[in-house]
Amino acid sequence: MDNPFVPTAGSTPPELIGRKGLLDEFSYGMRIGSGAPGLLTIFTGARGIGKTVMLSEAEDLAREAGWAVISETATQGFMGRMGESMRRLANELGDTTPGRRVTSVSAAGFSITTALPPAEQVGWRNTGGQLLRLLDAQGTGLIITVDEIHATDRTEISQLAASVQHFIREGLPIGLVFAGLPSAVSDLLNEGVATFLRRADRIDLHAAAVRDVEKSYTKLFAEGGFDLSSAVVHAAAEATAGYPFLIQLVGYFLWREAELNPVLTDAAAEAAIEHAQKRNTRVVIQAALSTASGRDLDFLKAMSRDEGDSATRDIASRMGASSSVVGNQRARLIDAGIVEPAGHGVVRYAIPGLREYLRSLPQ
Ligand SMILES: Nc1ncnc2c1ncn2[C@@H]1O[C@H](COP(=O)(O)OP(=O)(O)OP(=O)(O)O)[C@@H](O)[C@H]1O
Ligand SMILES: [Mg+2]
Structure with missing residues (x-):
């Protein structure tokens, strides 16, 4: 068995620790359809806490439910890129449904480097409306995820929010899941750019419980055929403080060490833990402090x-x-x-x- 740990931003971990039930409302929302509270969800939390991973989970659930998914990062021009994706989806859907071929979707292109000028906003809404009606007819809908909403100016976010609000008013099946640092989200909700987002379910992600990390390590290392002492597993779990990125880093380096010497000594385990913490410092702490x-x-x-x-x-x-x-x-x-x-x-x-x-x- 290969090293299962993934100390990489956005990678789905071998076990999603401490996140049980967080997407229940979202799943339920897809069953109810348009306007359900769970279909507007915002994940916030510190760097490396697992926001992007929660967006991926939401996307997986949506696909399983047969919903279409558009996944974007809020870098400049995301509204235009989203418009292109919607058009592509609408064309695909229109083509495969006999007698409902969509021909009118491919009018003008969308600006993909800036916020949408007014005329394109109209086109965007038309395209979105067409896509959503096609999906609605199939009994499904569209989930849009936007990561790193701290990375963009407010114009595009408010354009998106206004359009989604419009679709919901029309009873169309759309869901929006955001992720960002708490600051971006607080500003967004307070500045009034997108007041309708205040209704969103805001889920603040925190560190997992250390004992759950311990359980997960015990299970994963046993699956890999390693027999770690409970003292080592305990020390390793403690060292993560339940912090997702560290859970992956410590697990990863511990696994590497165990591959080299299956009877892991306390000293070897300590070295692996220290290595993981150093890496965490470099990657997470310095990135977080760069804006202070x-x-x-x-x-x-x-x-x-x-x-x-x-x-x-x-x-x-x-x-x-x-x-x-x-x-x-x-x-x-x-x-x-x-x-x-x-x-x-x-x-x-x-x-x-x-x-x-x-x-x-x-x-
Ligand atoms: N619930 C979890 N249990 C275990 N590991 C997790 C969990 N959530 C995330 N991880 C791991 O933590 C790391 C960071 O996750 P992710 O990239 O989703 O964080 P983030 O909050 O989006 O970070 P950033 O603010 O830097 O974008 C990844 O290696 C991921 O596999
Ligand atoms: Mg992220």
Whole structure:
């Protein structure tokens, strides 16, 4: 058996840990059809927490239910690309259904480098409407997923939201599943660009429970024919803190080590865990911090003096800043998925290893 772990962004893990039931409402929505609450879902969470994987899960469920799927990343021009996909789908469907050949869908092309100009928005809606009516006639519908909604300007998102709202009003079977960092989603919902998205089911993804990671490791390593001591499995699971990207990294390096020496010593296991943590630091932490301002970094460093959760009051006094300034920073860092609230006036790091990393920086 090959190494089953996939420490790669967006790859479906060998076991989806701690996500049971999260897509039930979505599946149910496809059964009810147009306007069902579960058909508007937004996944948010820190980097590497498993947002993209949840979009893939939703897409798989949709295909199993016979629904058409359009999967996009919110880079510039995604509305145009989506329009092209809809047209292709409508043509395919129209061709294979005798007597319902669609000929009018292929009018003008869509702009695929910018937001849609007004005339193209009309064409987009016509194409979408045609596709949705064809799918509706088959008793299915269309699921659109958009990943990384923090990566785009608001214009295209609001164009998409407005069109989807329009389709829902017409009773057409469409579902929208978004994923993005908490900041992007909060802004989107608060700025009023797409007020109708406030109705969406917002699902905040968190780390899995360590004991579930332990169970999963035990099972997967046993399937691979490795006999790891429960102490090693426990230490490895603990080291992940239930954080999905680390679950894959630690599992991956542990597996490699076990392939080399099937009776895994504690020292070898420790080395594998350390290797995984280093990789995590490089990939996740540095990416997350690349958007933090100097003041944000000071805030995060001030937190690193605590062994556990940090009181905002303490952070303010360490930084010599007013509590309102620190309060704003706190909100921004929470939205960016770098820290998370841990009770009233208390925060903690949302990314494991962040404390150790910050402590290693010049203070
Ligand atoms: N529930 C889970 N159980 C185990 N591993 C998971 C789970 N969810 C995701 N993973 C793994 O975690 C890693 C990150 O997943 P994913 O790329 O979906 O995260 P993300 O939130 O989209 O990250 P980013 O913000 O960087 O886009 C992948 O290696 C994936 O296989
Ligand atoms: Mg992702």
